[in-house]
Amino acid sequence: MSALADRLRDAFAAPAAPPIYHDVGPELMGTTEFVPAAVLVGVIDAPAPRLLLTVRHAGLRKHAGQVAFPGGRMDPEDAGPVEAALREAWEEVTLPTDVAQIVGTAEPYRTGTGYSITPVIAVLPDTLNLVPHEAEVSAIFEPPLAHMLDAANQDRKTVTVQGRERAFYEILWNEFRTWGVTAGLIVNLSQRLRAGLAA
Numbered sequence: 757m758s759a760l761a762d763r764l765r766d767a768f769a770a771p772a773a774p775p776i777y778h779d780v781g782p783e784l785m786g787t788t789e790f791v792p793a794a795v796l797v798g799v800i801d802a803p804a805p806r807l808l809l810t811v812r813h814a815g816l817r818k819h820a821g822q823v824a825f826p827g828g829r830m831d832p833e834d835a836g837p838v839e840a841a842l843r844e845a846w847e848e849v850t851l852p853t854d855v856a857q858i859v860g861t862a863e864p865y866r867t868g869t870g871y872s873i874t875p876v877i878a879v880l881p882d883t884l885n886l887v888p889h890e891a892e893v894s895a896i897f898e899p900p901l902a903h904m905l906d907a908a909n910q911d912r913k914t915v916t917v918q919g920r921e922r923a924f925y926e927i928l929w930n931e932f933r934t935w936g937v938t939a940g941l942i943v944n945l946s947q948r949l950r951a952g953l954a955a
Contacts, residue, residue, distance in 0.1 A: 760801045761857040761879040764952035768860045768877060773947050777940050779867040779924070790864075790872035794837035795827030796845045797875045797945065798856070799901060802882040805953065806898035807942075809934065810849060810888065823934040825941065826851065827873070837861055837874035848893050849886040856880060862948075865941050868922075875941055877949075899929040901953065905946045910939070 757765065798808030812822050826845035834840040838858055845851040856878040864872040888896050903909055904927055911926045913935075925939035934942070 757857050758801050758879055760799070760805065760952070761859055763955040764799065764859040764877060764879065764949070766955065767948040767952035768862060770948065770951075772863055772944065776863055776865075777925070777944050778865060779937050779940055789870075790866055791870055792830045792837070792864075793828055793871045793873045794830055794834075794840040794844070794876055795825035795873055795941070796841040796851070796856070797825055797862075797877045797941070798845070798851070798880045799859075799877070799949070800880050800882050800884075800898055805901040807901045807904050808849075808851075808880060808886075809897055809899065809932070809938070810893045811895040811897070811932070812893065822936065823932055823938050825875075825938060827876075829871070838876050841874075841876035841878075848889050849896055850889075851880070851884070851886060855884070862945055865937065865944060867937050873937070873941070875945060877945070897930075897932055899932065901949065903929055904934070904942055905950050905953075907946070910943055910946070 800806040810824055810826060812824050826848045827841050828844045830840040842853040846853060859877040862875045864874045866872050886896050909927050913926055914921050914923050924936050925943050926935040927939050
């Protein structure tokens with residue numbers, strides 16, 4: 757493993773500091789049957805590490821045009837979240853599975869749409885020539901990891917949906933707006949990712 761991968765692996769061996777943020781109210785946490793999913797949290801190994809993110813295609817039925825990690829619902833044939841995340845990353849951005857140094861997984865993130873998303877943290881080389889799947893991904897971008905992890909850039913907002921106030925996070929970088937589930941995942945992972953960068 758690379759030095760960065762070793763440092764991140766050590767950081768993720770420690771439990772997350774509570775509270776873990778979820779995109780679902782506490783009234784549903786014990787009653788909803790969540791669908792398992794996985795995303796690849798790809799950290800690009802560079803002097804200033806970057807984060808691999810995509811913009812979902814505008815023609816998709818769900819979450820069109822939103823910033824996302826490569827990933828999705830786990831298929832029955834997937835051996836687990838790591839295999840699912842790598843499969844989805846290959847399908848969405850042609851990420852070769854053998855270049856990802858898997859650091860580990862983090863606590864599942866539960867969403868208001870009924871998914872339980874396992875983040876799979878991986879270190880990626882700074883030499884990739886990724887190609888977006890034209891039907892699923894409209895753009896690939898790589899913001900500085902330090903910017904995305906900076907609490908000053910993680911803006912907590914609220915919105916009223918069907919008479920109920922819901923909170924979400926928003927992170928801006930250049931013309932890209934990362935919010936909702938993807939921003940929530942980043943917030944949950946921030947402490948350990950920062951620790952891995954600083955070690």
